[in-house]
Amino acid sequence: MKILSNKFFIIGNLILLLIAIPVTLYFVKKQEEVRSRATSATKLYFTPSSINTQSSCQSFNVDVMVDPGTNLVSIVNLYVTYDPTVLSVSQITPSDVFKTVQRAASISSGKADIEIDAVAGDITKAVSSVTKVVTITFVPKGTGNAQIAFDGTKTQVYSVAPTDAPTENVLIIGSLAPANVTVSSDACLNGPTSAVVSPTGTLNASVITPTGTSTSTTSSTNQTPICTALLVNPSTTGAAPFSVLFTGQGNDPDTGGLINKATFTFGDGQTQDATLGLNLQTVNTQMSHTYNTAGTYTASVAFTDNQGGISQANSTCTQAITVTASSSATLSPTATIAPTATPTLVEKPTVTPTLVEKPTIAATGSIAQTMGTLGVIVMSIVGGFFLLTL
Numbered sequence: 001m002k003i004l005s006n007k008f009f010i011i012g013n014l015i016l017l018l019i020a021i022p023v024t025l026y027f028v029k030k031q032e033e034v035r036s037r038a039t040s041a042t043k044l045y046f047t048p049s050s051i052n053t054q055s056s057c058q059s060f061n062v063d064v065m066v067d068p069g070t071n072l073v074s075i076v077n078l079y080v081t082y083d084p085t086v087l088s089v090s091q092i093t094p095s096d097v098f099k100t101v102q103r104a105a106s107i108s109s110g111k112a113d114i115e116i117d118a119v120a121g122d123i124t125k126a127v128s129s130v131t132k133v134v135t136i137t138f139v140p141k142g143t144g145n146a147q148i149a150f151d152g153t154k155t156q157v158y159s160v161a162p163t164d165a166p167t168e169n170v171l172i173i174g175s176l177a178p179a180n181v182t183v184s185s186d187a188c189l190n191g192p193t194s195a196v197v198s199p200t201g202t203l204n205a206s207v208i209t210p211t212g213t214s215t216s217t218t219s220s221t222n223q224t225p226i227c228t229a230l231l232v233n234p235s236t237t238g239a240a241p242f243s244v245l246f247t248g249q250g251n252d253p254d255t256g257g258l259i260n261k262a263t264f265t266f267g268d269g270q271t272q273d274a275t276l277g278l279n280l281q282t283v284n285t286q287m288s289h290t291y292n293t294a295g296t297y298t299a300s301v302a303f304t305d306n307q308g309g310i311s312q313a314n315s316t317c318t319q320a321i322t323v324t325a326s327s328s329a330t331l332s333p334t335a336t337i338a339p340t341a342t343p344t345l346v347e348k349p350t351v352t353p354t355l356v357e358k359p360t361i362a363a364t365g366s367i368a369q370t371m372g373t374l375g376v377i378v379m380s381i382v383g384g385f386f387l388l389t390l
Contacts, residue, residue: 041069042157042170044076044133044150046179053140053183059090059280062148062179064133071159071170072126074119075102076133079151084110086146086183088139090277091286093247095132097125099234101245104288107276112136113154123160137284139277140183149178223253224309227317230301237322243290244321248274248301250311251282259283261304267297267321279306291323 047063064080066073076098082089089112092105103115114134118127138148157171164170231247238244248262262274264287274285283303291297300318303311311317 039070039161039163040170040172042071042073042159043067043069043172043175044078044155044157045175045177046148049177049179051179051181053181059137059139062136062138064136065130066127066133066157067130068127068159069172070161071157071164072123072128072161073131073157073170074123074126074160075115075117075156075158077103077113077115077154077156077158078134079111079113079154080136080148081111081151082138082148083144083146084141086140086142086144087148087181088141088277090137090139090280091284093135093137093286094233094245095134097127097131098133101243101288105286111151113151119160126160137277138181139280140181143183143185146181146183147178148181150176152176222305222307222309223257225250225252225257225259225303225305225311227301227303227311227314230299230317230319232299232319232321236319237324238291239324240294240326241290241292242321242323243288244299245286245288246299246301246319247284247286248303248317249284250301250303250317252303252305254305254307257281258306259303260306262287263302263304264289265300265302266291267299268293268295291321294323294325297321297323 043066045065045067047065051060051062053060064078066076080089088109089107092107092112092114094101094114094116098116098118100117100120101114102117103113105112105114116133118131119125136148152173155171155176156169158166158168159170160166227248227250229247229249231249233245233247236244246264248264250259250262252259258279258281260275260279262278262283262285263271264274265271266289268291270289272287272289274287278285289299297320298318299321300313302313302317
């Protein structure tokens with residue numbers, strides 16, 4: 001019989017099918033794994049990467065930059081470490097691009113962190129080029145060398161690129177490099193050896209020469225600090241609950257004068273003092289507040305110096321905050337009575353079935369030829385699917 005003469009053809013097709021199916025499934029699985037795995041192409045770095053400050057009473061800024069590579073960066077969950085014996089952090093300021101704060105800045109001894117968002121629901125705002133993330137203001141505490149570094153175990157960057165998993169970290173951990181800081185003088189930390197306030201309110205400060213001999217005495221009346229600005233981020237208007245980040249700026253006009261407290265008044269009956277990172281002649285300090293009730297509130301900030309002087313209120317340090325009600329609306333159901341329709345009887349047509357004779361397919365070849373043809377068809381389908389998956 002012809003079936004016997006074509007048995008090798010049939011067996012060959014079966015063997016090819018047994019090999020092609022598992023190979024195809026393997027490559028399909030691998031391709032799905034590649035598609036589901038985010039591409040880590042983002043880098044974070046400090047600028048400048050090397051800082052040399054000559055005076056420990058002079059604060060300095062370090063920017064955190066993001067290079068997305070092939071990713072589309074949406075959120076940066078930032079953790080920074082530093083030597084608390086040499087440095088302290090006075091504030092963290094988000095950039096104009098990453099202006100939505102998902103987690104407020106937290107500053108402690110040797111650590112600072114914040115989570116900021118550039119997208120905030122609008123993926124067209126995703127970052128695709130080198131961009132500043134935040135500015136960190138440091139204040140030297142003593143002389144020596146220190147490093148500012150990223151905490152690679154906590155810092156994360158998320159991407160909204162179609163090929164990236166939305167909850168997977170796309171940061172190249174091995175690319176994280178520290179910034180090096182050198183503080184070479186602590187003269188400002190030592191300050192004068194003695195300071196006495198006279199009964200008349202004038203400050204008599206003894207100035208000590210390098211030999212330890214008092215050479216002169218100066219007297220001056222303490223001047224109150226000056227508040228120069230009160231900034232608001234993201235805006236002065238929003239719907240309750242409305243979170244606002246206030247930034248107060250000011251200076252002490254006295255020579256050697258220091259501002260050691262900022263008092264924020266939010267206008268809704270609440271006030272809050274900020275002291276962390278102050279004791280500077282020029283300050284730039286932040287405080288966040290959430291308004292939960294609609295209304296118009298007058299927010300302000302006042303500075304207190306190390307002699308107890310308090311800055312005078314002025315229009316540059318006052319902001320009117322307008323909070324509207326929540327945008328969610330309450331819908332009242334309206335009952336609608338549908339008109340009563342009179343049903344109309346429609347006679348169902350009678351369908352007479354028509355018998356159709358089933359066509360008879362004539363045999364076109366032997367069983368072996370049929371099996372061979374089926375094998376070719378199946379192999380063509382499997383081969384085409386295999387090529388598509390590659």
